[in-house]
Amino acid sequence: MPGMEVFGAEEKKEVMDVLETGAMFRYNHEEMRKGHWKARDLEKEVRKFTGAKFAHAVASGSTAVTTALAAAGIGHGDEVIVPPFTYIATIEAVIYAGGLPVFAEIDENLCLSSEGIKKAVTPKTKAVLLVHMVGAAADMDSVTRVCKEHNLILVEDAGQALGAFYKGKSVGLFGLTGAFSFDFFKIATAGEGGVLITNDETAYKLADNFTDHGHDHIGNNRGMENHPVLGFNYRISELHAAVGVAQMRKLDMLIRNKKENKQYMKDKLSRLIELSFRPMPDPDGDSGTFLNFFLPTSQMAGDVMKEFAKDGVQGCNYWYTNMYHFINQWDHVKNLNSAAPLAIHHFGPPQDYNNLDLPKSQEIIGRLISLGIRATWNKDELDALANKMIGAIQKVVNA
Ligand SMILES: Cc1ncc(COP(=O)(O)O)c(C=O)c1O
Secondary structure: HHHHHHHHHHHHHHHHHHHHHOOOOOOHHHHHHHHHHHHHHHHHHHHHHHHHEEEEEOOOOHHHHHHHHOOOOOOOOOOOOEEOOOHHHHHHHHHHOEEEEEEEEEOOOOOOHHHHHHHOOOOOOEEEEEOOHHHOOOOHHHHHHHHHHOOEEEEEEEEOOOOEEEEEOOOOOOOOOOEEEEEOOOOOOOOEEEEEEEEEEHHHHHHHOOOOOOOOOOOOOOHHOOOOOOOOEEOOOHHHHHHHEEEHOOOHHHHHHHHHHHHHHHHOOOOOOOEEEEEOOOOOHOOOOOEEEOOHHHHHHHHHHHHHHHOOOOOEEEEEOOOOOHHOHHHHOOOOOOOOOOOOHHHHHOHHHHHHOOHHHHHHHEEEEEEEOOOOOOOHHHHHHHHHHHHHHHHHHHO
């Protein structure tokens, strides 16, 4: 569960700084803003936390992914390998960039696997849009290796993985560009917001221009700025950035609490020998956002969810059928339904989206249940939840 749990005086103070001056725009207005630069502060906090050389805050995680693709030079007609298990924004970002999503297999770590990527590569593949799903990193050694072997640009959608590291390095820094979401449901929220990170100065400058109608942000006269590239308005407001600043300063505490609570729940549920857990390549780098566990069959996972509903167990997601995170629910993508014609209509889809062959992903997501971990649970709440979950799961596995 997200940063919204700890929204409090710190967030209000940051917002009040903005409201007291009225300077809600992130650029210029030096006199009016009285030294408050919330978008810049958010970027500084994200740089400090992730170790990125550059960070650029935008209006949402979706626009951060869109910007990450643009800044990496991915666009019209490019095939981009994507996972079938992600939030739909990943796929939308590729399609609106003019790219052609190619779906590849994930593994039990819930992210694209190197084998999956390898099988999906064609001569037209330009990039991999890797998604670090449900709070932890993909297997970065093997993913970066396969990208290098095939000369593919790696872009990371870390929309759900702020706070996740792999062997000490933040997600978002393995590829050319990476994107975080700060929407209302994330570990740190700005209400709405996103942040792009990169260690590449050229990509950063492109992102900075692209997200503000191409403005170069040189000088202090906005009306006289140059426009090196075409862009659009993906700006974050100072009000949203202010909330994000306060939340970033709570992130270490949120991760610590979540990891502790997750371990507590995992220890309890581990008593059930029928369950297995997400095998993370670097468990220390987990952000603690979700406890992901597998039932022996998808029938059992569906039945457990029914028992959870009967027993009032809250906070579990069964992405296979009832959530917007798996390809089985994406008829509008499969049928390319859109408000207006897009590049993918012109080029044609690179795969038969209605007959995708992704048996491994189907099998894995069918058996998966994800428990969202709260940072503020006390021991009584943890015990009560664990007991209810164990009781419900036992009813199914012993049936
Ligand atoms: C993996 C992933 N990418 C992108 C996004 C989009 O972020 P936002 O809701 O901030 O636009 C999300 C949101 O849930 C996400 O989970």
